[in-house]
Amino acid sequence: MRLVQNSLHQEVADTLREQIFDGLLAPGSFVDEVALCERLEISRTPLREALKVLTSEGLLRHEPRRGCFVNEVTEQDLDEIFPVIALLEGRCAYEAARNATDADLVELTALHERLDAHAQAGRITDYYATNFAIHEAIILLANNRWLAQAIADLRKILKLSRLQSLGAPGRLAQSLSEHMTVFAALKSRDSEGAEAAMRTHLTRQREALRELARSQRSRFAS
Incomplete structure (x- = not known):
């Protein structure tokens, strides 16, 4: 090569x-x-x-x-990274709620309809792809290159863990509900509500990963 x-x-x-x-x-x-x-x-x-x-x-x-x-990502690394990325993406949601045009909301509506369809059908891979597209769209709407760069850098580290939170029981439905809460705030141009909902979404993702890791350790120990 x-x-x-x-x-x-x-x-x-x-x-x-x-x-x-x-x-x-x-x-x-x-x-x-x-x-x-x-x-x-x-x-x-x-x-x-x-x-x-x-x-x-x-x-x-x-x-x-x-x-x-x-590098190997430890549980401590995840505990330290997720609060930071929750703050950063929360701020993106705050700015996105202020910046989104009607046309932007139409595009986000289509993405969330697709997300819902994937969740109902249990298409996990497609759900992940659409989930990523939604996060990227919100980051783009925030229009802050420093936020975007910081989030991109942290995402690279998170990818090392190779854990997928949707593997935790009940997480798929929970994730969908969280996304819809963020979207409702965006549609209402509720900046503070969008920020809080996004931070909750990322915090619960960390909780799901923690539960998944605990379950895997338990299986290996038995």
């Missing part, structure tokens, strides 16, 4: 990032620079620049005299 020379280290970073998110580079695993150089047909220089990028993003950690390892 030969990558083009333009912005090579960034292309390498993009490739490795996707492999991390896909689980091909597992949490805690050692990043073998020699093997990667051979597989990607590149020299050490662009690879090491790429590793610096991923380390700065929190996806890798560098250990002196040992090299790079894929």
Whole structure:
């Protein structure tokens, strides 16, 4: 697999990032620079620049005299990240309620109708995709690039956990209800209500992930 020379280290970073998110580079695993150089047909220089990028993003950690390892997200990490991302996305919902036009609300209506249809049919993968699209639409409506960047950075770390909150019992219906509450506030141009509802949504997502992790530990222990 030969990558083009333009912005090579960034292309390498993009490739490795996707492999991390896909689980091909597992949490805690050692990043073998020699093997990667051979597989990607590149020299050490662009690879090491790429590793610096991923380390700065929190996806890798560098250990002196040992090299790079894929980061592992702990329960403490999740406990610390979710309150922050809840604040950030809550602020996005606040701004979105102020900025949304009638046309924007029409588009959001279609997305929420799709979300509801996926939930009723139990189409989890489609629900996740539409859920993501709704969050992205609200972030876009907030029109604050600093909020968007901070949320994007934190999402990269959260993806390392590879846990999906909808796996928790009852979470699908709960998630749908939370989204509808956020949307109702947006339609009413209720900034504070939208902010509070979004923060509740993210807080309950963390609670669902905690319950899911507890259930998995219990299964492994039995």
